[in-house]
Amino acid sequence: MNPSASGWIEKYGSVVQKHQNAFPDFDVLYHALKKSGFVYGLNSGIPEFIHPEHLLSEDEKAKINLLNALYFTFKIKGGEDFDQFVEQVFKFYEILKINSTGFFGKLLTGNKTSAKLEKLMTSRIYIEDNIISKTFNSLITNSLLFIDVLLFKHYLNEYVSLKEKAEEIEYLAIHITYHALSSKEINRKDNKLSQLLASSLTYINCADNKFDGSYRDRLLNSKDIWENRYLLDMACLTVWEDHSLDYTESEFIFGIGKDLGFEKTIILDSIKDVTTFFQLNVAIIPYLKEKNLAKQFYDSMGKIVKKLILRNSKRLLKELSQSAELVALLSKSTMRDLSNEEKKKVQNQLLDIFKSIPSLAIFILPGGAILLPIFIKLIPKLLPSAFDENRIDDEDVETIRVKN
Template identity: 85%
Template sequence: MNPSSSGWIEKYGSVVQKHQNAFPHFEALYSTLKKSGFVYGLNSSIPEFIELEHSLSEDEKAKINLLHALYFTYRIKGGDDYNTFIEQVFEFYGILNISRAGFFDKWFTGSKTSAKLEKLMTSRIYIEDNIISKTFNSLITNSLLFIDVLLFKHFLNKHTALKKKAEEIEYLAINITYAALSSQEIDRQDNRLSQLLASSLTYISCAENSFDGSYRERLLNNKENWENRYLLDMACLTVWEDHSLDYTESEFIFGIGEDLGFEKSIISSSITDVTDFFKMNVDVIPYLKEKNLAQQFYESMGKIVKKLILRNSKRLLKELSQSAELVALLSKSTMRDLSDEEKKKVQNQLLDIFKSIPSLAIFILPGGAILLPIFIKLIPKLLPSAFDENRIDEEEDI
C-alpha cells in the first residue's frame, strides 16, 4: 500500500476486511495507537497487518495511522460498511471546515469521495506544504492528530458543537504541554517540541490564549475519560522527552493526573508507556535529531529521491531496460568513480528518461542536477522490484 499515490484509502478498505474484529473496545485501540506513536504525534510504526515493500516516511505513517484510528473508532461504535465510513469521515471534516479545497484540487482530485478524502487527509497531515520548507524543516507533520479521533467519537455520538469541543481539547492540550515544559529546565529540544505542538494547532491560536494556569479549572470540570487519558499522555510525553524524570516533574505529572481524575496506578502506567516508547524509538524521533544544515539538506533530499525512485520503479525499470549503456555506467558507479565524460553521459541519458516520467520533473528543473548524485547512489539498491502497490487483488475481497 502506497499512501502517497491515489487509491490508498480504497486499498486500506480491502486489506482491513480480514481484520474487522481486531479491536473489541477503544482501550485496545488506544493502547496500540500509543505503541505506534500516533497518540504522541511521533509515528514510528503502522498496523501490523499492512504489508509494505519499502519503508515509509513520517507523513505516510501518519496518514495510515489516522485512517486506521478513525476506521476502528467507527467499527467499535457499531459501523460495518466501509463506504459509509468514508462518507461519514468526509462529512465530519466538513463540519470542522477542514474539507475545503481550492479550484485546482477540485479539478484534479476526482469525483469519488475516497479520492477527495485522500487529498483532505494529506492537507491535514502536513504543516508545511512545499518542497523547500519540507527539505529544511523537520517539524512538518501535525503532532495533534489524535484529537481528530477524539472529535470523531463525538461526531459518531451526534455531538452538536464539534468546533467548540475541538477548541476546548486543543486549548487543554497546549496548556498542559506548556505547563509541563515550564516544570523543567528548558533546553533546545524543549523549544523544538513546543514549536512542533504550537504549529500543529488548528482551532486555536497561541497568540490569542493565555498560559497562566487557569486551564486547571477546566481540567477539573472535564469528565471525558479518553480526552483526559490523552491529555495525561501528552503531559508525560513532554516531561519525558529529555530522557529523564526528576522529582519536580514527577510531582507535576501526578498533580495533573489527579486533576484529571485518575488513580496513581493509571498515572504510573502512562509514565511507563511513554518511557518504553522513547527507549524503543529515540533514534528515529525527528525533533530529537540535531544536525547541521548541510547534513539535514542532504538527508532530506535523499529521502525525497528515494521516495521518487520507489514510487516510479515500474516505469524506471522499463526505461532503463532500453538503455544498456546507462545501466552499465550506473553499475560501474557503485565500484569506482566515473570519468567526467561518463558522468556527462549518465546525466544526459537520465534527464531524457526523467522527461518521460512527469513525477520526476524535479530533476529537470533548474538546480535539479544536484539530485543526480543521490539518484545514482540509491538506484542500484532500490530499483529491482516494480509493482502497483494500491492495486486491489480479487482474493483480498474473499
Template identity: 65%
Template sequence: MNPSASGWIDKFGHLVKDYHDLYDNFDELYAHLKNIGFIYGINVSIPEFIHPEHPLSEDEKAKINLLTALYFTYRQKSKTVTFSSFLEEIFEFYNQLGINKISFLNKILTGKKTSSQLEKLIESRIYLDDNVISKNFNSIITNSLLYIDVLTFKNYLELKTDPKKHAEKLEYITINIIYHTLSSKQKNKNDAKLAQLFESSLTFIDSTQDSFDGTYRSKLINNFTPRENSYFLDVACLTVWEDQSLEYKESEFIFSIGKDLGIPSKQILKSLEDVAVFFEKNTLQIPHLKNNNLAMQFYDSMSKIVNKLILRNSKRLQKELSESKELVALLSKSTVKDLTEEEKKKVQKQLLDIFKSIPSLAIFILPGGAVLLPIFIKLIPKLLPSAFDDNRVDE
C-alpha cells in the same frame, strides 16, 4: 498499499475487511496507537495487517494511522457498519470541522468520489503547511495533534455536537498543558523543538491570542471523558520526559495534573513508563531529537524524497536505464570512482532526458533540480543490472 498515490483509501478498505474485530474496545485501540507513536505525534510504525511494498515515510505512516484510528473508532459505534458508510460519515465530519478546503484544480482531478476527496482532506490534515520548499527543508512536516481529530470524531459520533467547538476545547487544553509542563521542569535542548512542533500543529486556536496563565486547570475537572483525560496525561508525560532521565518519575507537576484529571497514581506511573519505553526504543526515528545542522537536515530530507521517488518509479527507471547502456556504465563507475567533468555532463544530460519521460520525477528538471542528481546516483545502484555493478553484494 501506497499512501502517496490515489486510491490508497479504497485499498485500505479492501485490506481491513478481514480485520474488523482487531480491537475489542476503544482502550485497546488507544494502547496500540500509543505503541506505534500516533498518540505522541511521532509515527514510527503502522498496524501489522498492512504490508507496504516499499518503506514508508513518516507522513505516509501518519496517513495510515489516522485513517486506522478513525475507522476503528467508527467500528466501535456499530459492528455492522460498512466501509462506504464510514467514508460518508468521516467526510461529513471533516466538512463540519471546516477541513474541506480542496482547491478547484484538485476537485477536477479527484472527481466526486468520496474516497478520492477524502484522500485530499487527510493530506491537508497531515502536513503542517502546503509549502513544498518548507517540507523539503524541514524534517518535521507532520501534524503532531492528529489524535485530536479522533477524539473529536468519537464525540461527534456519540453526541452529534458541533465538532469544531469540541476540537477547539481539546486543542486549547492540550497546548496549555504542554506549555505549563515545559515551564515546570528544567529546560533541555529539545524543549524548544517540541514546543515548536506542537504549536505548528494547531489548527483551531491561535496560540498568539490565547492566554496560557494557568486558568485552564479549572477546566480539567469533570469536563472531559476518561479517554480525553488519558490523552492529556500522555501529552504531559511526553513533554516532561527528559533524555531518559529518572527525574521525570518524580515530577510533582505530572501528578498534580493527573489529580486534576481524576487519574489514579498507578495509571500516571504507567503513562510515564510508557513514554520512557517508547523513546528508548525509537530515539533514532524521532525527528525533533536530531540535532543536525541545516546542511545535514537538507541532505537528509532530500535523500528521503529522492529515495521515495526511486522506489515509487523503480520499474519505469529500470526500463529506461536498460535502454541506455552507456549511462548505466557511467552510473556504475560513479559508485566506485570519480567521473571526469565530461562524463558528469553526459550523465546529467542523459538522466534529465529520462526524468522528462517520467512525470513524477519532474522535480529533477526544475531549476536547481540538478543538485539532487548526486543523491540519485548514490541511491541508484540497486536498480542497475548486476552485470554493470562489480561491487554488488547480494543480500
C-alpha cells in the same frame, strides 16, 4: 500496501476486512495507538495486520495509523460498510474545513471520494505545505493528529459544535505541554518539542487570546475520559522527554492527573507507558536527532527521491525504455561527470518524463531541478525493484464479496 501511492485507502479497506476484531473497544485501540507512538505524535509502528512491502517513513506510518484509528473508531461505534466510512471521514473533515490539499491535491485529486481523502489526509500529516522546506526540518509530521480521532468520536456522536470542540482540545493540549515544560529545567530538546507542538496546531493560533484566563477551569470541567487520558499522556510525554522525572515534574504530573479526575494507578500507568515507549524508540524519534544542516538537507532529499523512485518504478522503467539516449547518458553519469550539454539533455528529457507521472510533480516545481543529481545517482540502484503494492488481489476481492 503503499501509503504513498494512489489506491492505498481502498487497499487498506480490503486488508482490514479480515481483521474486523483487531480492536474490539476504544480502550484496546487507544493503548495500541500509544504503543505505536501515534498518540504521542511520534510514529514508530503500525497495526500488526498491515504488511508493507517497503520500509515505511514516519509520515507513511502516520497515514496508516490515522486511517486505522478513524476506521476502528467508526466500527466500534457500530459502522460496518467501508465505503460509508470513507464518505463519513471526508464529510467530517469538510465540516472542520480541512479540505484544502494545496498544489499536489489540485493536481492529483480523482473523482472517487477515497482518492480525494488520500490527498486530504496527506495534507493533514505534513506540518508544512512546501515539500522542499520540509527537508530543513526533521519534524515533518503533525504531532497532534490524535485530536482528529477524538473529534471524529464526537462527530459520530452527532456533537453539534465540532469546530469549537476542536479549538478547545488543541488549546488544552498545547497549554498542558507548555505548563509541563515550565515545571522542569528547559533544555534544547524541550525547545524543539515545544516548536513541534506549536507548529502542529490547526484550529487555534498561539497568539489568540480567546481562551486566556480559563485554562484551569476548562481543565477541571473536562469530562470526556479519552480527551483527559490524551491530555495526561501529552503531559507525561513532555516531562519524560529527557528520560528523567524529578520531584517537581512528578508533582506536576500527579497534579494534572488529579485535575483530570484520575486515580494514582492511571497516572502511574501513563508514566510507565511513555517511559517504555522512549526506551524502545529513542533511536528513531526524529526530534532527538541532531545533524549538520547541509547533511540533513541531502539526507532528507535523498529519502524523498528514493521513495519517489520506488513508488513509481514501473512507470519510470517504461518511460526510460523509450529513450535510448537518456538511458545511455544515465549510465555514463555513474562512471564519469557529464558535460554541460549532456546534463542539459538529461534534465530536459527527465522533466518531460516527470510531466507524464503526476507523483513526480515535485521535480517540475520551481526549485525541483536541485533534486535531479540525487535522482540520477539513485536510479541505477533502485529502478529494477518494481511492483504495485496497492493492487487488490483476487483473494481480497472474493473476501469483500463474501463479507457483503
